[in-house]
Amino acid sequence: MSNPTEFRFEGGRDGVLLIHGLTGTPTEMRILGKGLNRAGFTVVGVRLAGHCGTEEDLLATTWEDWYASVEAAAEELRGRVDRVFVAGLSMGALLALRLAAVRPDWVDGVGVFGATFRYDGWSIPWTGVFSFMLPLFKRLGIGKNRVFIEQPPYGIRDERLRAQVSAAMFSGDSEAAGLPGNPWDALAEMVKLSRDVRRRLPDVVAPCFVAHAADDDVASVANADLVARRVSGPIEMLLLGDSYHMITIDRERRMLIERTADFFSRVARDARPARMAA
Template sequence: MLLLPGAEPFRHEGGEVGVLVCHGFTGSPQSVRPWADYLAERGLTVSLPLLPGHGTRWQDMAITGWQDWYAEVDRELWRLRERCTQVFVCGLSMGGALTLRLAAHHGDAISGIALVNPANKVHGLAARALPVVRHLMPTTKGIASDIAKPGVTETGYDRVPLHAAYSFRRFLQQLDRELPQVTQPLLLMHSPQDHVVPPADSARILARVSSLDVTERLLENSYHVATLDHDAPQIFEETYAFIGRLTTAAELPGAAAHG
């Protein structure tokens, strides 16, 4: 099956510190690849999987659900845990939601999580109609490429398959109940101007997690896909500093500079 340009998964064998990077709903690894590359270039072991049903055509996504997407990142986490002494997880949008569920279920096996515009709820009146509407129409308009930076596009579907959207909504409802189980150090970066996930989602996540080590950063110059937007360098630098602060200098090259 042909992949869209940039949608291929990415793995880099680095040092003893591993990072799992998770992309978003209807998106692909392309949207977070610069984030993964930045960390890989600094000697970390990095895994960026392609979620099932993504990166090809929306019809393939229509027959998948949240259990499939979560199972993929869960498998990659186990692979990193076998390879590395410490593992961190990063995610954009739905990737942030998947990250939070991994954190809720894996406890101390995850040393910290970094989120960019994480999703907490499927918004709008149409969301309540999804159980019925998904049987009447297969798709709605896409959500890809909410980016302020001119000339930059996200590799994602131009349609949202409604069966998958319904599954995503059910996943977020379940995750919301599990958020108090998240205890790891948390770096949450979000855009005040986001046309896909409103800032209220980040506020609710911060209010419900049990993490005591919490850092919040605003991405003032970016929209939803901030990892491809003006604030991308800030995201990458903040993430590496966050990991460095929680890692011994012997394990992470340059970590001492962030101590």
């Protein structure tokens, strides 16, 4: 693969595509990927366009570019496996849902982890009208060089892990832990992606495993409830009580791995007779 942060773990004929969040890196999905691989899945962690580089690299891309990265990785993976599952964290969850809506024949199941349609968690000081206006600000050139610097707890409840991640994030090594802040223009693209995926949720017919931290500091549980209400496919929910937003690396990551592997395995098992009959 083209970037050292991307990963591929070879396994069986059921594949999982993992998608990181805005300003994040595939590293935040690696532990989950290893766990799913141990459960027998072939796993790919994609790097979204513009990520794992500089702020300028990110600002040179749009949400359509980020989604194009997902679709290209999914197309490559589906050529090597019988079934494709897709799972994402935060903005990555929205991209996973969009793939399932746009390419229903490609996606057998979706993992929706910490879905972020709105940044409305308890640690976020700006919500509602202001975030809604970011696309307008971008069109008008307002705040072009402005950045929302992330604040503690950085989506991580485990204090020791939080210290490690924040040190890497502010060290300037964006490949390890992503950028330390969200540029306004990138957030404007995120708002536009959110609007697009909201409209498409009824087109998601694949089974969805929706996992969210009950005390999410970045995106409230209302985001998960939106998915559960709007998608057309069957839903299984998991609320985690000892994690914050970054549930793929926080205290309950092992539970998330086990439940995700179980969900995808059951979907694959139930799909086999129908695929064989077809």
